[in-house]
Amino acid sequence: MSDEIVFYTSPMSRGRIVRWMLEEVGRPYRTELIGFGAMKEAAYRAINPMGKVPALSHGATVVTECAAILAYLADACPEAGLAPEPAARGAYYRWLFFCAGPVEAAVTNKVLGVTVPDEPRMRGMVGYGSLEAVLDTLEGAVSGREFVAGERFSAADLYLAAHLGWGMQFGTIPKRPAFEAYAGRHAGRPAAVRAREIDDGLLARQAAS
Structure with missing residues (x-):
């Protein structure tokens, strides 16, 4: 490259x-x-x-x-x-874009105080259905497994772990044990630690300037 x-x-x-x-x-x-x-x-x-x-x-x-x-x-x-072989990318694409779509939308609406009506037809118009449905689905995806797409860490794990870690830190996602275990495990990767140190250092310099 x-x-x-x-x-x-x-x-x-x-x-x-x-x-x-x-x-x-x-x-x-x-x-x-x-x-x-x-x-x-x-x-x-x-x-x-x-x-x-x-x-x-x-x-x-x-x-x-x-x-x-x-x-x-x-x-x-x-x-x-950081991506499975093309023939084995079903779960990889699924969870990468589940996070970009339903998770992002449901959490944002929660923060903004937007409530989906209980009426079935109205609920059906909202792609994620409900925040609880999204969180339960996500919990099922990360429970009892180290990686969501195969036998090794991928970009899908990075995205899910980052969203969960950020959300739990700021209270927009509840601290379920499965979320804490999954996000915490991947947040300890050397690359994740380096990235946090770089951005935290930039924040500190901005605050001091």
């Missing part, structure tokens, strides 16, 4: 998930810190018209959205072993 990887992020954002992935991949990358005001400026909106981080550029390729960035890096850096 000869083209430079440029990582656009803020240390207190979902970019922390991508930082972890980049540290797992082990390829050199350059970090561009984007302030929340600068995210809405034309220069950065040329990278991501949504005006948010994270984003990744790799040569002429630009990728946004955490799940897409993780999947892209796993495919662009196969030597890191």
Whole structure:
């Protein structure tokens, strides 16, 4: 992979998930810190018209959205072993995008105080159904197994563990034993520790400036 990887992020954002992935991949990358005001400026909106981080550029390729960035890096850096073989990716895709879809939507709605009506037809219009259904499904996925997609750690595990860890830390996801065991185990990976140290150091420098 000869083209430079440029990582656009803020240390207190979902970019922390991508930082972890980049540290797992082990390829050199350059970090561009984007302030929340600068995210809405034309220069950065040329990278991501949504005006948010994270984003990744790799040569002429630009990728946004955490799940897409993780999947892209796993495919662009196969030597890191962060995606199963193509024929064995059913569970990998399932849980990677379950987290990007139902988990993200259900947790965000909880934080915003949005309640799905109990009326069956209305509930059926909401893809995740209910927060409890999402959490119960997620608990079933991580209970009694080390990895959600095969016999080794993958980008799907990284994404789920990062979401669970963040959610439990800030109270948006309840601390169920299965969640704590799964997220805690993967948060101890050397790449996860390095990523946290980098972003925490950037936060400390921002606070001191």
